Amino acid sequence: MATRLGLGLPQNRQYDLGRDVPDVARTAERIGYDSLWVYERALYPEPATQGLYGVPGLPWPDSYRGVAEPLVTLTLAAAATERVELGSSVLVAPLHLPFQLAKALATLDAASGGRVLAGFGTGWSHDEYAAAGVRPFEERGKVMDELIDVCRAVWGPDPVVHDGPVSRIDSAVVGPKPARPIPILLAGSGKRALRRLVDHADGWLPVGAGVEQIAAQWAELQDLAAERGRQQPIRTVLRVNAVHSAKPYDGDDRRPFQGDADQIVADLVQHAELGLDEILVDLQAATRDAQELKDVAAEVFEKARAAGV
Numbered sequence: 001m002a003t004r005l006g007l008g009l010p011q012n013r014q015y016d017l018g019r020d021v022p023d024v025a026r027t028a029e030r031i032g033y034d035s036l037w038v039y040e041r042a043l044y045p046e047p048a049t050q051g052l053y054g055v056p057g058l059p060w061p062d063s064y065r066g067v068a069e070p071l072v073t074l075t076l077a078a079a080a081t082e083r084v085e086l087g088s089s090v091l092v093a094p095l096h097l098p099f100q101l102a103k104a105l106a107t108l109d110a111a112s113g114g115r116v117l118a119g120f121g122t123g124w125s126h127d128e129y130a131a132a133g134v135r136p137f138e139e140r141g142k143v144m145d146e147l148i149d150v151c152r153a154v155w156g157p158d159p160v161v162h163d164g165p166v167s168r169i170d171s172a173v174v175g176p177k178p179a180r181p182i183p184i185l186l187a188g189s190g191k192r193a194l195r196r197l198v199d200h201a202d203g204w205l206p207v208g209a210g211v212e213q214i215a216a217q218w219a220e221l222q223d224l225a226a227e228r229g230r231q232q233p234i235r236t237v238l239r240v241n242a243v244h245s246a247k248p249y250d251g252d253d254r255r256p257f258q259g260d261a262d263q264i265v266a267d268l269v270q271h272a273e274l275g276l277d278e279i280l281v282d283l284q285a286a287t288r289d290a291q292e293l294k295d296v297a298a299e300v301f302e303k304a305r306a307a308g309v
Contacts, residue, residue, distance in 0.1 A: 003272040003309050006035035006087065006237065007297050008282030010290060011073050013066035020290035021073055022080035027294045031301050035085040035117070036077050037239075037280045038070035040092045045127040054124045063285040071104055078112040087117035089205050089239045089280055090187045094122055094143035095132035098150035098167045106155055106178045114179030118151065119205050119237070120144065121187035135166065141192060148184060148200050155182060185237060189217050198225045203235030208279075210256050211270045214238065218274060236276040240268070244286045244296050257281075261296065265303045272309045279309070 007028045010020045025036055044065045051058035074086050086108070093101065109116040122140040123129070129137040146164040153162045155178050159171040185203035186196060197204055204221060206214055218236070225234060242257040242264050249259035257267050268279060281300060287293040 002305070003276065004034040004278035005032075005301060005304060005309070006037050006085075006278055006280035007033045008037050008039070008280060008284055009073055009077055010284050010293055011038060011068040011070070012063050012284050014288065015284070015290060017068050017073065017076065020293075021068075021076040024290055024293060024297075025077035025080045025084070028297060029081045029084045031298050032305070033084060033297070033301060035087055035237075035278065035280065036074075036081070037087045037089050037119075037282070038073045039067070039089060039282070040070045040095070040123075041067040042092065042095060042125075042128040043131055045125075050126055061285070071108065074116075075108060075111075078108060078115065082113075085115045085117055086112060087185075087237065087280070088119040089185075089237065090119045090121035092123035092125075092128065093120035093147050094134060094140045095128055096147070097134060098143070098147040098164075099154065099169070101147065102151040102154035103174065105151070105182060106174075107176055109178035109180070109182050110176040112179075116178065116182050117185060117203075117237075118182050119185040119187070120147070121205070122193070141196075145196065145200075148196075151182070151184065183235060185235060194221055194224055195228070197221070197234075198228050198230050202232070203237065203277075206236070206238050208238050208240040208256055208267075208271060211274065214271065214276075215274055218276070235278075237278040237280055238271060238276050240264075240271075240279055240281045241285065242281055242283050242300075244283055244300075261299045261303055264300055265307055265309070268300075268304050268309050269307050 010024050041064045052060050070088055105118050122144055126137050135143045146166050150162055150167050153160050154174050158173045160169050160174045161171050162169040183202040185205050186201045187205040240257050257264050283296050
């Protein structure tokens with residue numbers, strides 16, 4: 001069975017959102033992509049108070065300046081498509097009030113005919129947590145736990161009841177309901193994050209940083225699921241932040257998914273052999289405009305399918 005392929009939607013500042021998001025979404029569906037994805041970067045601190053991913057001195061990429069809001073972007077794509085699933089990899093969930101996020105996702109799922117995949121992560125930017133003002137960065141895990149509980153309650157049968165430190169719903173009718181139970185997928189590789197995933201989520205959202213690393217994390221997650229007695233399969237969607245170039249990258253320091261379409265596809269082949277369900281290819285950071293993004297997306301898709309992915 002072929003690995004499902006997804007495409008990252010154009011959210012970065014070089015794109016015209018109102019025109020390019022629907023255009024790329026329609027084109028990706030026509031090419032044959034199975035899903036469309038967004039990510040969240042709420043702000044770009046200047047000067048930076050913290051390194052990328054919390055690593056001291058690591059600069060934030062320029063592409064993080066002015067990233068479009070993810071649910072608005074997904075809504076534009078939903079209105080322009082009929083078949084593809086609509087996912088987030090990831091929403092930094094604790095930046096959002098749990099009830100409002102649960103209701104927004106339910107509405108989008110109802111409107112799109114049951115196509116939403118709710119991918120959540122806890123993030124790493126202290127500045128984003130300070131700006132959102134929901135809870136301090138140090139409480140992100142607790143907020144994530146409650147947010148998952150609130151989503152399950154709001155998406156489930158009425159009356160909805162929930163009592164937690166962020167949200168309290170005494171007893172209420174909450175609609176619209178999603179068209180089907182929305183899958184919750186979680187990012188993360190730490191022990192606490194993996195345990196939350198095994199116990200409370202439907203799937204895993206790793207980031208492509210090399211075959212060996214993903215294989216080791218996947219094995220660890222499967223072992224933990226067996227240890228905790230999980231019966232349901234874990235859906236897997238690998239996020240690939242590709243850096244495309246027209247010519248092959250010939251340096252010894254080539255990173256995974258860096259180079260021309262053939263090099264990106266060669267890496268896709270290696271990762272597909274791990275048995276993951278789906279690979280999301282985000283090409284937008286290195287493409288100049290929507291036309292180039294569509295052209296590269298078509299080339300990568302066709303070559304990946306020809307290579308057996």
